[in-house]
Amino acid sequence: MRVLVTGLGTFWGSRIAQALEQLPEVELVVGVDTREPRLPLTRTEFVKADPSYTILRRMVRATQVDTVLHTHLEVDSTRTSSRRLHEVNVIGTIPGKRPERIALATHYDTKRFQEFKFVGASDGASSTAAVLELARVLKNRQNEFTIELLFLDGEEAVNIEWRDPDNTYGSKYYVQAAKQAGTLAGLKALVLLDMVGDRDLDIRPDSNSARWLNTIVWNSAARRGYGSTFVPEGFTVEDDHLPFVEAGVASIDIIDLDYPQWHTAQDDLDHVSARSLQTVGDVVLDAWPQIEGQLSR
């Protein structure tokens, strides 16, 4: 693995480079920023530059990296004043033939409960694990579109009830920031995974999702023999895809909300299954080239 890290001049960027240096499977770490690294680094190659798209593309070619870690640290205490949570979206990029992106997203935060210890094995961890593993597989493919791996923070409400605007902080922030930066137009679709760990997995098509994406994904599920998991009865979900849908990005939410352990102390390892992650992973991998094909028309 060869990794390019942006934002090396921040504590967060330097800390990521330090962690990457420790991984034996990471052959090369290249960091870029206008400022010097904030922490001592042993084998990271530092390039002092403003990481514009052109510069990044040149660096990717020159250093033959397969992974770009582009990180943002966003602290906005006004929206989370009750506990002053700090929220961090983590974004990875797998370069494709085209610069236009398809995002593969999950929330990676879990709900905070005072009353009991909450694990969040399905609600948070399952889709995070699935996206990490999908990234490992997808990076070895020749992808038509650039893949943006989106680990969103703050999906869960700070308060007990999931009530607007107290939810989906990370996705709302992403869309707003991308609009301001003029990069949202390059995002052609969003595939969101959430709560995919249930042992008794059943996934229903969400009416807030784009119909053509639902069709592709349900066809893939049928083709792979998962017709009993991806059932036809639809429902309506509010989740991290909504800010994207509202901004006009074709989106799909693959979610199993029929999970009795949801937001309880029992959302733990006993109630999730690796097989469920495999099912969802197989379907996403089967659907991915079809999604690319549809977007290329």
Ligand SMILES: [Zn+2]
């Ligand atoms: Zn939740």
